[in-house]
Amino acid sequence: MFFRKKIAFKENDIESIISACLANNHLAQKALIKLFFGFAKNIGLPYVDNEQDVDDIINDGFLKVFNNLSKYDHSKPFKIWFKAIIINAAIDYYRKNKKHANQISIDYIEIINEGEDIISKISAQEILNLVQKLPPTYRMVFSLYVIDGYNHREIGEMLGIQEGTSKSNLQDARKKLQLMIKKNYPHLYLAHSLQTNKINEN
């Protein structure tokens, strides 16, 4: 307890880093942060509306990782466990800031299936920016369902909402996203509608 031997680790070997972290080796903790910072940031970004807020999710996420590292099951990939923790941190962040979330009624939006064509013509960063502009509730459901692949039952449990609410939120998120694409990239929609008309004429 008082004279603990420091465990050595290799910077690219995740197992040795985890072992050293469990032995409270601060340098190993730093190495783990360095190794997974980008990954954590990528996971967290779709859940917030700006890059500054993602820092809170990352900080909280890493703290949870180190505090619960002893519970990690070594038989499963660390990346999946880590991703789940970061998503939980994002959900916690959402819950903390829920009172500030504004619900927007988007009943007036007509559903247009823009398809893969339009999305492929927009850059990844632009898509991320659009997702980040979604209202928080829609953004959470959209990110969990579309980006991270959870189903509505899981989303309902995670966010404490009904499965049906999750479905309707996702639908609304899609509508809102389409509206934003239409607003921000009208030329893409124009080209897409012309192409669609040509196909119909033929």
Place this chain on the structure above:
Amino acid sequence: MKTEDSDDAIRKKIKSLASPYGQEEIDAVYNYVKQQQTDPERKYYLIGFISLAGLIIFGSLTLNIFQVQKQTNLEHTIDTLKKNLAKSEANNKLIKTDTIYVNNYLAEKGGNNAVANSKNSTQSQPDVTFNSTIPSKKDFNKKSTNKNIVSNNTPLSSRKKNTYLASNGINNKSKTIKTTGNDKLAHYQEVAPSLTQNGTNNTKINESVSKYEKLNKTIAYIIENDVKKDSLTVPQANKFNTENDSSLSKKDTVNSIKNSNNIAIIDSTTNASRKKEFSLAKNLEYRAGVGFEVANSQLGYSILGEMVYKKKLIISVGLKYLSTGKELFSDDDDYHHHKNKNFKNSYAQQVKDSIHHNIKISNTVFQIPITFSYSFQLKKNFSLIFGIGTDIDLYAVQHVEYRHPVTNSDFTQKKFDVKQPTLYFNNTVLSTGLQKQFKHFVFQLSPFVSPQLKNVTYKTESVYYGLRIRAYYCF
């Protein structure tokens, strides 16, 4: 189907995104984690300290309960013994024999012999005065002589010998005096008319009676005072009574007794007021000594003074020299890593060069340690002490050392001191420990915990754990 396609497209796009990040972001996360994460070692120390403190408190309380129980038992035993003693004393009454000699004349009705006797007696003892004494042992032989004289002059029947029982205590003795006196007075009153009838030495006898009445009043006065006044006055009065009554005249005796009684009362009241005046000073004890403490790689040496009230409440004040252990950093990066600050920027006035190795930082602090303690007495001059206090920081200076590379192989060693801003009140010290007294010397050994209430540059830890040893000389 199209919705699923667009979802896949969005997922792929976002997953392919690699957000840029810098070292600062990693450091920020690391510092946050380090700050928030509970150090397991600290947790163990804290648990250990709390357990120890709890054990000491529980032990002392248990000991206290046992001691109270023991004391109650002892008091009960003492009461029983006292009662038994009183009973045995009551059963075995001490019989003290004392003799009172009464020189007087007995008049026999209508008898010339009596008058003649009376005359003879008067002639042989021209000054007929009542001579009543409670002889002391010293006077016993003298009284025996008197007895012989009296027996020659008076008939055997006229002598009245009183034997009385005296129990312990002055009051009983006084009662005896009173009883004896009353008997004598009654006897005189009986005798007086017959003497008056005889018409011989009437004046002298009347004088004797009046003198005796006065003496009787005096005795009554003494008895009253004996009962009412402080017991301190009684021995003096009695002493006077027994020693002087044979040598002084009755009037002088009365005045002397009164005066002595008053003096005794004045003396006793003066003593009481003096006692009150000096009771606070009596309960205070002063100590001076030295102390040594070690905590989280810091050492402290102190000169101390203690004021102890009723051996329970202790106020300790002194002057402490505190030296913190050296913080070592291999280079600027290491310094930045630990302190989250740039070394050169931290000491901009003193550090002009850019590369620094083997950075060593230590601090010297002068403090006034103040502790308020409660001492719980145990057996064999041991006592438990529980204290709370603080260290008032007066002056702090930081000593910085580092090596600056001149060439690839040569280094120059540089040193400088920086005065640090101090906060008078920035911590609290909680201690519990053991105290042992050897005659005039007192030794204290107490572990302590000192949480920092406010951050200062010369104290790096948020909580200090340590051990304190102090030695005092009692004045």
